[in-house]
Amino acid sequence: QVQLVESGGGLVQAGGSLRLSCAASGRTFSSYAMGWFRQAPGKERDFVAAISWSGGSTSYADSVKGRFTISRDNVKNTVYLQMNSLKPEDTAVYYCAADMSPLITIATYEYDYWGQGTQVTVSS
Secondary structure (H helix, E strand, O other): OEEEEEEOOEEEEOOOOEEEEEEEEEOOHHHOEEEEEEEOOOOOEEEEEEEOOOOOOEEEOOOOOOOEEEEEEOOOOEEEEEEOOOOHHHOEEEEEEEEOOOOOOOOHHHOOEEOOOEEEEEEO
């Protein structure tokens, strides 16, 4: 079992920045990949970013490339999502997720464990 707890969401103006954190407990954190997803009201949950077990490989949705950065600290058992140049269309509930494979996947159904989500609201 893996438990995931997100934090760092909030209200920010367009052009601003936020950093989300996701603390993991349970299985050895450095053995599995992590991802961030988001879900806006009335829409499906979409892939945002993913990082391999070592942090050596990352993947991003086209909509966030160049603005968001995913990273992880395998000592602190935490994955981060640095979000810069935020836009109103980034408004959503953001979820972190753990995939028990060490490699990256962008498919929602591949992830085994999910956090409860944290709200990010970007005002125009």
